Amino acid sequence: MCLSPERTIRYHCRYSKMIGKDEFVSYSPLPSNPNPNSYAYHYPQNQNVVVLLPTYRPRLHRRRRRCILYSSALFLFLLIAGAAFLLFPSDPEVHLARIRLNRIGIRANPRPILDLSFSLTVKVRNRNFFSLSYDSLAVSVGYRGRQIGLVSAPGAGGRIRARASSYVDATLTVDGFEVLYDVFYLLEDVAKGVIPFDTDSRVEGKLGLFFLTIPLKATVSCEVYVNINQQTIVRQDCYPKSLGDPLDQSADIEAGDT
Template sequence: MATTDEEHQPVVFYAAIPQNSPDHDHQDYVVLPLYPHRRRPGLPPDRRHCLRRSIFFSAAALLLAAAIFLLYPSDPKLTVVRLRLNRVQLRTSPHLSLDLSLSVTLRVRNLDFFSLDYSSLAVAVGYRGRELGFVTSQGGRIRARGSSYVDADMVLDGFEVIHDAIYLVEDWARGSIPFDTESVVKGTVGVFFLEVPVQARISCQVYVNTKNQTITHQDCGPDEGWL
């Protein structure tokens, strides 16, 4: 098979600028210079070291803050589960005195990741801001993130009423007496080698029906109290 001369001619991608071309004096050529590729300047080694160290200390500070937030002891949560009136009686002879018996069941919840040792739980009852009496229960231990139920009985027999005697007689005649109860639990939480004191407090306003010997209304919540 015959081949032409064009098939054997090499392919030329670049050609030299002709020097003796008759049209050389009438042609313009643009020569573009070759610019070397430059790398972007980076941070100096000392600045890179400072940046890494800052990131490390920032991350360590965040982890430490999170650990303190999770592990630092908080006060337990105290809740009144049940409040029952057993007896209420007003005596006028030989002097004005009050008989009162209340039963309360409290729930102590430990919110920490360490066990809670509480020394005692005190329950007090008052009338118009004055304490009438209180009772304490024995202490115990509550496991981490656990709860415990504590029962307490408040009994007043023949308590002589001196202050606010007139108001007490008027409330008795109306058939409803408002009492205040307050419960306080105190203890310590062991964090490694430290004993951190904690406490919880809750108070209730209780309205007692003197005719049917029942509690008609109660409102409980945290309070500064008087114990």
């Protein structure tokens, strides 16, 4: 209850009469603003308010960075794989391009004696991106898994350009080979009129890669079936000796002189 100063004095007089003359109650004057807003907050003047917002990075930039990173990694991988494919050395390919039977003869008395002569043309292909130097071409002939003759082509050494081919000729001659261990198989094949022979053509060389010299070699094996009555080659099958897959069955076959 709010009272003015005059009403306060009157109320004081009335109240003093009620409680008695000897008792006196004092009241302090009321403030001029009886209801001050004690919760009001006074902002200081001339104050600048700065609001800090979190840094915003759009997702599009993140995706671009990831794409660039993945593309760079893929490009680097392809570059390394391509360099390894181009620089990694591989053995040359050897094909029997042509085979010709010069002569074949068998003498039975007093012991089985075999006379044989082949002429071969071997194709050597360099699969590398560097030039290849080959030193020799060795050709061997065998019967029933046993070697009966070996020859090295004279002057077979040379150089093959990168991704190029070269042809090497060789003549293999066996005179007076005495057949002892396989005489029964030989007599059986003579009775059939066809004798199977095994030929191996091996090329050895080296590849110069920067400051390194890497030795390389390749061998092609052929099974040659010779008709002793007609002095001709009736069939031949060739394959890489290390792989065992058919390689070249289309080599030119020529009959020898009778």
